[in-house]
Amino acid sequence: MKNYIKIILFIFCIISLFSCRKNIGKASWDIDADTPLFNSSLTVNNILADSLIQVNADSSLKIVYNNTLYSFSTDSLVDFPDTIKQTIFHIPFTVTAQPGQQILNTTDNKNLDLNGAVVTKLIVKSGFISFKFKNTIKEKILYKYRIPCATKNGIPFEINEMVPAASLSEPVIFSKQTDISGYSIDLTGVNGTSYNVLTSITQASVDVNGHPVEITPNDGFEILVNFDELTIGYAKGFFGTHLIKSGQQTSNFDLFNKITEGTISLEDIHMALSITNGLGVDASAIIHEIKSINSHTGNTVSLNSPIIESVININRAQETYNPASPANSSVYEFNLDNSNIKQLVENLPDKLEYSLDVTTDPLGNVSCGNDFIYNPYGFKAALDLEIPLSLIATNLTLTDTIDFSLNEPEGYSVNSGILTLIANNGFPFDATTQLFLLDEKNMITDSLITLNNTIYSPPLDAQNKAIGKKKSYIKVPVSGNKLEHLYNTHKIIIVVRFNTAQQGSYIKIYSDYVIDLILTGDFNLTVNEN
Amino acid sequence: MKQILFILILVTATCKLNAQFDNNVFPQSNYKSCVEANSNIDFVSSSISNQFMNTFLWKDHIDSTTKQWMYNALKKNNVTGFDFDNTISCITFPDTFVGVSDIGVFASFGKHYHADINMTDDALRLFFGGNKQFKGATADIAQSSLNLVSYQQLMFGILTKFGQGSTHHKFGVGISINQGIKNIFMNIERGSLYTAPEAEYIDFSAEYEYYQSDTSNNWNIKGMGTSLYFYYTFQTKENDRFNFQISNLGFIHWNKNSRKFANDTTIHFEGATITDPLNIEENIFENANVDSIKNSFLYYNEKESYYMMLPALVRISYLHNFSDKFSMELSATKKFYCHYQPFLLSKAQYYYNKNNMLSLNLSYGGYALNRSYVTHNINTGIEYVHQFKNNCSVQLGSNYINGLIYANSQTVQGVYVSLKKYFF
Numbered sequence: 030m031k032n033y034i035k036i037i038l039f040i041f042c043i044i045s046l047f048s049c050r051k052n053i054g055k056a057s058w059d060i061d062a063d064t065p066l067f068n069s070s071l072t073v074n075n076i077l078a079d080s081l082i083q084v085n086a087d088s089s090l091k092i093v094y095n096n097t098l099y100s101f102s103t104d105s106l107v108d109f110p111d112t113i114k115q116t117i118f119h120i121p122f123t124v125t126a127q128p129g130q131q132i133l134n135t136t137d138n139k140n141l142d143l144n145g146a147v148v149t150k151l152i153v154k155s156g157f158i159s160f161k162f163k164n165t166i167k168e169k170i171l172y173k174y175r176i177p178c179a180t181k182n183g184i185p186f187e188i189n190e191m192v193p194a195a196s197l198s199e200p201v202i203f204s205k206q207t208d209i210s211g212y213s214i215d216l217t218g219v220n221g222t223s224y225n226v227l228t229s230i231t232q233a234s235v236d237v238n239g240h241p242v243e244i245t246p247n248d249g250f251e252i253l254v255n256f257d258e259l260t261i262g263y264a265k266g267f268f269g270t271h272l273i274k275s276g277q278q279t280s281n282f283d284l285f286n287k288i289t290e291g292t293i294s295l296e297d298i299h300m301a302l303s304i305t306n307g308l309g310v311d312a313s314a315i316i317h318e319i320k321s322i323n324s325h326t327g328n329t330v331s332l333n334s335p336i337i338e339s340v341i342n343i344n345r346a347q348e349t350y351n352p353a354s355p356a357n358s359s360v361y362e363f364n365l366d367n368s369n370i371k372q373l374v375e376n377l378p379d380k381l382e383y384s385l386d387v388t389t390d391p392l393g394n395v396s397c398g399n400d401f402i403y404n405p406y407g408f409k410a411a412l413d414l415e416i417p418l419s420l421i422a423t424n425l426t427l428t429d430t431i432d433f434s435l436n437e438p439e440g441y442s443v444n445s446g447i448l449t450l451i452a453n454n455g456f457p458f459d460a461t462t463q464l465f466l467l468d469e470k471n472m473i474t475d476s477l478i479t480l481n482n483t484i485y486s487p488p489l490d491a492q493n494k495a496i497g498k499k500k501s502y503i504k505v506p507v508s509g510n511k512l513e514h515l516y517n518t519h520k521i522i523i524v525v526r527f528n529t530a531q532q533g534s535y536i537k538i539y540s541d542y543v544i545d546l547i548l549t550g551d552f553n554l555t556v557n558e559n
Numbered sequence: 560m561k562q563i564l565f566i567l568i569l570v571t572a573t574c575k576l577n578a579q580f581d582n583n584v585f586p587q588s589n590y591k592s593c594v595e596a597n598s599n600i601d602f603v604s605s606s607i608s609n610q611f612m613n614t615f616l617w618k619d620h621i622d623s624t625t626k627q628w629m630y631n632a633l634k635k636n637n638v639t640g641f642d643f644d645n646t647i648s649c650i651t652f653p654d655t656f657v658g659v660s661d662i663g664v665f666a667s668f669g670k671h672y673h674a675d676i677n678m679t680d681d682a683l684r685l686f687f688g689g690n691k692q693f694k695g696a697t698a699d700i701a702q703s704s705l706n707l708v709s710y711q712q713l714m715f716g717i718l719t720k721f722g723q724g725s726t727h728h729k730f731g732v733g734i735s736i737n738q739g740i741k742n743i744f745m746n747i748e749r750g751s752l753y754t755a756p757e758a759e760y761i762d763f764s765a766e767y768e769y770y771q772s773d774t775s776n777n778w779n780i781k782g783m784g785t786s787l788y789f790y791y792t793f794q795t796k797e798n799d800r801f802n803f804q805i806s807n808l809g810f811i812h813w814n815k816n817s818r819k820f821a822n823d824t825t826i827h828f829e830g831a832t833i834t835d836p837l838n839i840e841e842n843i844f845e846n847a848n849v850d851s852i853k854n855s856f857l858y859y860n861e862k863e864s865y866y867m868m869l870p871a872l873v874r875i876s877y878l879h880n881f882s883d884k885f886s887m888e889l890s891a892t893k894k895f896y897c898h899y900q901p902f903l904l905s906k907a908q909y910y911y912n913k914n915n916m917l918s919l920n921l922s923y924g925g926y927a928l929n930r931s932y933v934t935h936n937i938n939t940g941i942e943y944v945h946q947f948k949n950n951c952s953v954q955l956g957s958n959y960i961n962g963l964i965y966a967n968s969q970t971v972q973g974v975y976v977s978l979k980k981y982f983f
Contacts, residue, residue, distance in 0.1 A: 056614055056620070057619075057620045057623055058620065058621035059693035060687065060689030060692060061688065061689040062689040063690060063691040063694060063758040064690070064830070065759055065829050065830035066830045066831065067828040067830045067832070068831075068832055068833070069831050069832065069833035069834070069835075069836040071836050110745055325617060349961075449758075451759055545757045546836060547829065547830065549758040549829065554689070
């Protein structure tokens with residue numbers, strides 16, 4: 030036994046020796062890694078949306094841009110009231126109603142107040158009829174509500190609901206919402222010669238399976254019927270003479286919204302004002318002002334054209350009775366080439382300010398109640414712009430801000446490095462670049478590029494067309510200090526400044542122009558440095 | 560026949576991996592029990608100097624000069640082996656064991672670290688220097704492999720001795736339960752990495768397999784296995800001794816949360832692609848993260864169990880006593896399932912009194928073949944054993960004393976220590 034104790038003690042001594050072992054491995058060393066980080070290609074389609082670009086026969090490009098200034102649709106002409114029926118019904122004396130006995134039967138011819146419009150027919154595009162029924166009678170009541178002039182597939186609108194009996198102390202409040210999408214409503218009344226009239230029939234009777242019930246003057250029904258979320262698909266009649274004033278409005282003009290500085294000279298430009306009337310309503314319009322605003326420079330240029338302050342008469346659309354295309358819009362185009370449109374566009378606006386008035390049916394009910402509106406046909410005034418991409422750019426500056434986060438890596442640390450942007454430029458532009466680092470408070474903490482930051486353009490031929498591509502290198506030394514800034518950066522502002530290769534001559538942009546971009550990183554890293 | 564056996568024994572030699580419980584130094588007989596603790600560390604390479612390896616092992620920073628020295632010594636293929644073993648063992652001879660006398664029962668517990676690395680010079684340059692040095696060139700990493708394993712081993716066994724007079728035989732068998740702790744195995748059968756002159760793209764091509772044990776940080780058993788131990792000794796009446804030993808012939812089965820995959824891939828990497836450089840919405844820098852690239856191209860997240868063979872050892876040795884004070888031991892050792900070549904060792908032992916022994920040895924082979932810096936591949940070793948009066952002994956030695964002296968120009972190093980106590 031004594032021997033075994035000695036053995037155990039000896040083993041413990043040895044184990045304690047082993048436990049002194051130093052943890053091995055995890056040495057650190059520096060490596061030089063040179064690797065591509067990102068690659069990309071920049072074409073005109075990256076600057077302008079595909080939908081805006083058209084290719085000419087000679088492969089040169091042009092911008093085709095449509096900017097809607099102002100529009101309105103059917104809702105501006107006809108505004109239906111919400112309430113169809115609101116009735117409180119009482120029997121003036123006490124009666125005992127037998128099972129199945131009808132206790133209410135009324136026909137209403139509701140004259141809808143349509144704000145001066147005279148409507149004989151409408152088709153509901155979407156919407157609901159909401160019912161609310163309050164019952165104090167202590168027996169179940171069968172409630173029927175019908176709008177015989179509202180039909181869908183030839184079947185009138187009708188609702189039949191058995192409303193539960195009220196208790197001794199509490200009345201029953203019953204609610205229901207029914208979809209009326211697609212219903213056609215005749216508003217000419219019972220005789221078919223009227224307008225704005227909605228005929229409805231309300232009936233109530235005691236449940237045939239119920240019991241005789243005493244109805245006192247204190248008992249009754251309260252009925253509320255509403256249109257909910259009604260959207261008109263079609264309406265016919267006369268919608269009244271309305272003066273619709275846009276007031277001073279601003280619309281975004283996103284063609285140049287990333288351009289923050291510089292000037293551009295365009296060789297040619299075409300612009301037209303187009304007015305489209307999809308309403309079966311005559312109209313007249315007066316454009317008071319169209320102004321281009323460059324928010325970055327604060328410059329504004331107003332359109333000088335004979336069309337300004339002129340009365341423009343616009344005929345109604347024609348009804349085709351073709352369900353696929355029920356109306357032929359009236360379209361008017363006013364060429365603005367004889368205006369100062371070039372200056373207006375070269376102002377590089379990011380906003381257009383305008384003011385116009387539109388008067389519907391300025392001569393009154395000349396159609397004898399045959400005006401019509403189809404949803405979504407409406408009234409629209411727009412600017413159609415065509416800009417051949419033949420230009421002189423001088424310090425034309427594109428600015429964009431991107432989110433950025435760079436976490437300190439685990440397992441290795443970056444001591445220093447050089448980022449190299451390899452740009453293989455096929456555009457006839459020189460481009461200078463700069464990147465600004467922003468902290469979490471959006472304050473600029475550093476700029477990245479300190480050395481040569483120019484992407485050079487390739488040589489041009491006699492027609493000022495780029496020959497091949499030119500490779501340029503932009504190197505960004507990343508010191509330890511810069512790395513610290515990068516780790517604390519939340520956003521980066523990218524600024525690219527373009528100058529056309531041969532200043533003074535218009536340079537056309539062709540569809541095959543492209544800049545190939547590769548960003549490589551040459552880093553000195555310490556492995557296992559934590 | 561005797562001549563053949565003698566020649567065979569001459570070209571073999573013992574190393575510090577003595578057959579357990581049968582000491583060739585100050586051998587004891589008639590003891591009741593014995594407890595022994597062994598610890599050894601070996602770091603042997605064909606090309607990587609001790610100075611570099613020590614810096615790497617002991618967490619220091621490897622500076623550019625040290626790396627350059629290492630680069631200069633690289634060969635086309637560079638083999639490195641690392642073993643760090645700690646074992647506690649005990650044996651007892653009960654009067655009878657299941658009714659039989661002369662039966663000993665032994666048990667041992669050990670923790671083992673083993674690394675077996677075979678890298679091309681380009682692979683090592685890439686690993687320690689990065690790819691910048693290969694701009695415009697291809698780094699060849701084919702036929703590179705790496706196997707890192709750590710495990711615990713609990714062994715039980717029995718041994719018996721029989722014979723007449725002073726001539727006797729000893730025979731022992733044991734079986735181990737192996738608990739795997741960690742394993743990373745990678746074998747690149749075919750592989751190259753080309754870095755374009757301006758680093759605008761990188762082409763990586765490889766046919767490789769990769770195994771990694773369960774990396775979850777919990778108490779789950781990562782791997783289990785078993786291995787066999789076999790031991791035979793024949794002792795002549797002149798106390799000459801012939802040993803044959805097979806140990807660690809076994810495997811570990813790593814659990815189902817391990818990763819195992821093989822891939823034959825060609826990657827053309829140009830960085831993360833930005834579709835619209837003027838309208839960057841996603842955080843592109845996360846896409847360029849090294850880990851995300853690695854996970855995209857090199858790793859699969861599929862989990863699967865796998866088996867691995869442990870580095871099995873076969874050893875044969877012969878000890879001849881020329882006198883009471885001088886003996887000579889020759890041994891040959893071979894490890895399987897790794898790049899360890901036959902290791903030949905000859906050891907001259909001198910007992911300058913009854914409690915102290917000093918031996919010198921020469922060795923050849925193992926991981927230390929085809930070495931850089933040296934014109935021959937012979938290593939020198941030394942061992943000292945002291946026997947205390949209370950039946951304890953301590954053994955301290957190294958097979959690579961040349962590596963300890965010339966750290967800058969040698970690629971071999973290792974020491975071992977053993978404490979032993981007999982109970983009568």
